Amino acid sequence: MAQAETYERRRGAMALGTAVFIGLIVLDTIEFVVARFADQLLLWMTLLALPQAGLILWFYMHVRQLWREEGH
Amino acid sequence: MAILKGVLGAAVGYALGFALVAAVQLAMGNPVGGAAPVVIGSVLATAGWLLGVGLWRAWAREWFGLEPDRETPTGPGRYFRFTTDHKVIGIQYLVTFVIVFGLAGLLAMVVRWELLTPAADLGGDAYNQVMSLHGILMVAVAVAAVLGGLGNYCVPLMIGARDMAFPRLNALSYWLVPPVAALLLTAPFVGGWDSGWTAYPPLSVVNGGGQVLFVVAIVIFGLSSILGGLNAIATILRMRAPGMTLMRMPIFVWSVLAASIISLLFTQFFAASLILVLLDRVAGTTFFEAAGGGSPLLYQHLFWFYSHPAVYVMILPGFGITLEVLAHFSRKPLFAYKGAVAGFLGIVGLSGIVWAHHMFTSGMAHFMNIPFMALTELISIPTGLVFLSALGTIWRGRLWLRTPMLFALAVLFNFAIGGVTGIYLADVATDLHLQDTYFVVAHFHYTIVGGEIFALMAGIYYWYPKITGRMYREGLGRLHAVWMFLAFQLVFLPLFVAGIHGMNRRINEYVEPLQGYNTFSSVAAFALGAVFLVALGNLAWSWARGPVAEANPWRASTLEWTTSSPPPLHNFERTPEVVGDPYPYGEPGAAHVRPVVVPTIAGGSE
Amino acid sequence: MAATTEHLRHEAESPAERLRTNRLGLWLFIASESFLFAALISARYYLLGTERSEHLNQPLGFLISLVLLTSSLFAYRAETAARFGDQRGFRRATATTIALGLLFMVGVVLEWREGLAFFPPSTLYGSAFFTLVGFHAFHVFTGIVALALLLWAGRDGRFGPENHWPVEGVIKYWHFVDVAWVFIFPTLYLVK
Numbered sequence: 001m002a003q004a005e006t007y008e009r010r011r012g013a014m015a016l017g018t019a020v021f022i023g024l025i026v027l028d029t030i031e032f033v034v035a036r037f038a039d040q041l042l043l044w045m046t047l048l049a050l051p052q053a054g055l056i057l058w059f060y061m062h063v064r065q066l067w068r069e070e071g072h
Numbered sequence: 073m074a075i076l077k078g079v080l081g082a083a084v085g086y087a088l089g090f091a092l093v094a095a096v097q098l099a100m101g102n103p104v105g106g107a108a109p110v111v112i113g114s115v116l117a118t119a120g121w122l123l124g125v126g127l128w129r130a131w132a133r134e135w136f137g138l139e140p141d142r143e144t145p146t147g148p149g150r151y152f153r154f155t156t157d158h159k160v161i162g163i164q165y166l167v168t169f170v171i172v173f174g175l176a177g178l179l180a181m182v183v184r185w186e187l188l189t190p191a192a193d194l195g196g197d198a199y200n201q202v203m204s205l206h207g208i209l210m211v212a213v214a215v216a217a218v219l220g221g222l223g224n225y226c227v228p229l230m231i232g233a234r235d236m237a238f239p240r241l242n243a244l245s246y247w248l249v250p251p252v253a254a255l256l257l258t259a260p261f262v263g264g265w266d267s268g269w270t271a272y273p274p275l276s277v278v279n280g281g282g283q284v285l286f287v288v289a290i291v292i293f294g295l296s297s298i299l300g301g302l303n304a305i306a307t308i309l310r311m312r313a314p315g316m317t318l319m320r321m322p323i324f325v326w327s328v329l330a331a332s333i334i335s336l337l338f339t340q341f342f343a344a345s346l347i348l349v350l351l352d353r354v355a356g357t358t359f360f361e362a363a364g365g366g367s368p369l370l371y372q373h374l375f376w377f378y379s380h381p382a383v384y385v386m387i388l389p390g391f392g393i394t395l396e397v398l399a400h401f402s403r404k405p406l407f408a409y410k411g412a413v414a415g416f417l418g419i420v421g422l423s424g425i426v427w428a429h430h431m432f433t434s435g436m437a438h439f440m441n442i443p444f445m446a447l448t449e450l451i452s453i454p455t456g457l458v459f460l461s462a463l464g465t466i467w468r469g470r471l472w473l474r475t476p477m478l479f480a481l482a483v484l485f486n487f488a489i490g491g492v493t494g495i496y497l498a499d500v501a502t503d504l505h506l507q508d509t510y511f512v513v514a515h516f517h518y519t520i521v522g523g524e525i526f527a528l529m530a531g532i533y534y535w536y537p538k539i540t541g542r543m544y545r546e547g548l549g550r551l552h553a554v555w556m557f558l559a560f561q562l563v564f565l566p567l568f569v570a571g572i573h574g575m576n577r578r579i580n581e582y583v584e585p586l587q588g589y590n591t592f593s594s595v596a597a598f599a600l601g602a603v604f605l606v607a608l609g610n611l612a613w614s615w616a617r618g619p620v621a622e623a624n625p626w627r628a629s630t631l632e633w634t635t636s637s638p639p640p641l642h643n644f645e646r647t648p649e650v651v652g653d654p655y656p657y658g659e660p661g662a663a664h665v666r667p668v669v670v671p672t673i674a675g676g677s678e
Numbered sequence: 679m680a681a682t683t684e685h686l687r688h689e690a691e692s693p694a695e696r697l698r699t700n701r702l703g704l705w706l707f708i709a710s711e712s713f714l715f716a717a718l719i720s721a722r723y724y725l726l727g728t729e730r731s732e733h734l735n736q737p738l739g740f741l742i743s744l745v746l747l748t749s750s751l752f753a754y755r756a757e758t759a760a761r762f763g764d765q766r767g768f769r770r771a772t773a774t775t776i777a778l779g780l781l782f783m784v785g786v787v788l789e790w791r792e793g794l795a796f797f798p799p800s801t802l803y804g805s806a807f808f809t810l811v812g813f814h815a816f817h818v819f820t821g822i823v824a825l826a827l828l829l830w831a832g833r834d835g836r837f838g839p840e841n842h843w844p845v846e847g848v849i850k851y852w853h854f855v856d857v858a859w860v861f862i863f864p865t866l867y868l869v870k
């Protein structure tokens with residue numbers, strides 16, 4: 001029972017990692033494509049870089065552990 | 073022994089780094105030599121020094137999955153080893169920086185000797201090098217003596233902790249300092265450097281080879297400062313005793329927290345600006361070379377983005393000590409405690425957005441003048457809060473005029489002059505006239521020497537019985553305070569006037585009509601220098617032979633006085649429990665810490 | 679940070695408390711490091727505005743960005759595996775992270791060879807480019823060394839649910855290096 005639960009939690013964590021990764025790749029690709037065709041790039045690039053940094057900080061680096069006790 | 077191993081490690085590191093770069097240079101068909109091998113050699117020498125002196129034994133073994141040596145050395149030998157006890161490290165910092173202070177003070181005597189008469193005695197080159205070395209050594213003292221010395225020793229005691237949050241990192245921060253000193257003191261023998269402590273390009277990109285060692289030294293010192301700040305913040309946020317809420321912390325702890333935030337974050341800009349200087353010299357980049365499209369002004373922006381906040385790294389802990397001493401020696405609760413805390417944090421917040429007030433005359437775009445003037449003058453609001461707290465505390469207090477208190481009162485007087493003269497420099501119109509004159513020199517010395525160094529003295533005398541377990545000679549202490557106060561005024565007041573009359577700084581010759589101010593100031597400076605012989609004699613002699621100090625000779629309320637003098641290895645026999653505000657004087661029934669049995673005579677439990 | 683009622687433990691700090699202190703220390707270090715990158719990035723904009731070299735190999739830059747992002751995924755998997763006590767998974771994912779880090783370094787070397795020909799460090803753009811990429815590559819290098827040490831020290835299976843701070847610390851640092859690149863990549867390759 002406990003073992004099955006652990007297994008589930010681990011699978012969930014791994015799936016989350018993959019989902020975040022897909023998000024990162026998509027954003028990075030959009031950034032690259034936009035840079036080739038758009039103007040006002042500084043604004044666009046900032047708008048596209050910030051969510052990438054946010055995804056990594058939030059999901060990969062667990063920044064909320066800083067203010068919450070157990071936030072694995 | 074550990075130091076011997078460190079020196080050996082440094083030698084091996086230097087040889088390794090030098091050989092490595094030389095090999096690359098040979099492989100690329102370039103001539104061997106230049107600054108690159110020296111730079112890499114110095115960096116690896118520092119690494120080798122650290123590993124030899126104890127980093128490997130006590131810490132780095134762990135990174136390779138080996139068991140580190142966790143033993144805590146005892147006996148007098150521990151002061152020469154990689155030790156994790158914050159009290160030992162605090163004393164290591166204090167003694168080291170007292171020595172550096174003495175050296176830099178001697179250089180100041182040389183400067184004043186050269187300026188005794190309008191004619192050149194030393195020669196311009198030598199003068200510039202002396203002035204530069206004096207500047208950077210004193211800046212190092214100002215940054216590290218209070219934070220690294222008294223901060224390290226007292227903060228864990230004052231918050232009821234057993235040690236810092238990261239004891240081994242603490243040791244690392246200290247042992248990074250000797251290489252800095254070695255590099256700075258080697259620099260004069262390899263060409264020296266003459267660009268002052270500010271190291272502005274273009275001069276710093278083209279001058280003597282000593283500039284390279286300066287850059288490496290300051291980057292290493294920056295690392296030490298960053299790691300020290302990190303440790304202090306983590307300690308204060310995480311290691312407080314039960315009941316020690318943030319608003320119950322002694323005010324000195326708050327000031328260390330505020331200063332540490334600045335050194336943690338802003339120091340990186342100093343490191344970055346100097347590394348770019350190094351790259352311009354060594355790697356052929358063109359950041360600061362106008363011919364290649366670069367901009368010397370970029371350096372000034374990066375440099376002052378750190379170096380303005382750096383003056384708060386120096387002065388905030390000085391304010392902290394001052395308020396601490398004023399409260400205990402006025403026998404009153406600190407007036408407007410929350411206001412003082414808000415003042416500290418306000419200064420931290422504003423410190424990052426005022427840097428360009430150093431650049432009104434340097435060719436920066438004119439539209440930036442007014443905003444930076446206004447922002448700079450805003451700083452007088454939080455500083456005023458701190459001052460209000462100080463004045464309110466002594467107002468109608470029963471002032472107990474012992475040595476620490478005399479120094480603390482001197483800080484108020486000096487910093488008032490330093491602060492008011494700062495307004496003329498922050499104001500664009502007057503700054504155009506005063507920039508780069510002795511007015512700036514006098515203003516800066518009034519804030520940092522008159523503020524921080526006087527506060528450092530207050531702190532040293534105040535905590536001396538706690539640190540050494542012995543009492544200094546009160547008469548000599550008071551003599552020190554009065555003499556230093558008077559001599560200090562006589563040195564720097566005339567320099568304001570000389571500056572207004574157009575006396576430039578960083579020159580070794582000047583025009584005849586300015587001689588009066590300078591001769592007067594120089595003679596006073598020699599008297600100011602002499603007072604430190606008295607102080608050193610008193611403090612050194614008392615450490616060995618003075619009467620044994622009680623645990624709490626000042627009958628003060630904060631936690632460090634509830635344990636023996638000096639405190640045992642783990643600071644407190646039992647975990648203290650904090651129940652109220654830090655300065656409960658004159659409030660019936662109020663207490664900072666739950667009553668514990670205070671030993672009247674030092675336990676000497678070490 | 680602490681609520682006014684929160685009393686911090688003092689004697690014989692518990693492992694959970696130590697973990698929180700370690701985390702805070704690492705985050706402070708990361709905050710400090712981000713000021714370093716901020717200094718270098720602002721130097722680039724101060725000197726050049728959004729101007730950039732015409733000879734940049736944008737696709738190569740994009741490719742190594744993807745490599746670095748992928749390495750972050752494997753770093754995350756390594757940490758998760760260690761937290762659940764899966765030694766094999768931890769070792770495999772860590773090794774993959776190291777391999778991707780090395781691949782990134784190869785990419786950097788390739789673009790430096792191109793860059794040296796078109797915009798050497800003696801040009802303004804070259805100064806900004808080589809310094810920023812160089813600083814970042816140095817961080818990647820230290821990250822690779824740390825991951826390798828982790829793999830070496832953990833060969834006896836010492837890292838698990840009870841002892842995973844070393845893993846967590848190194849991998850947080852690795853993610854941070856990735857975050858820095860998220861800003862450096864558009865700064866050097868994309869803005870115009």
Ligand SMILES: [Cu+2]
Binds near residue numbers: 379380426427429430
């Ligand atoms: Cu300033």
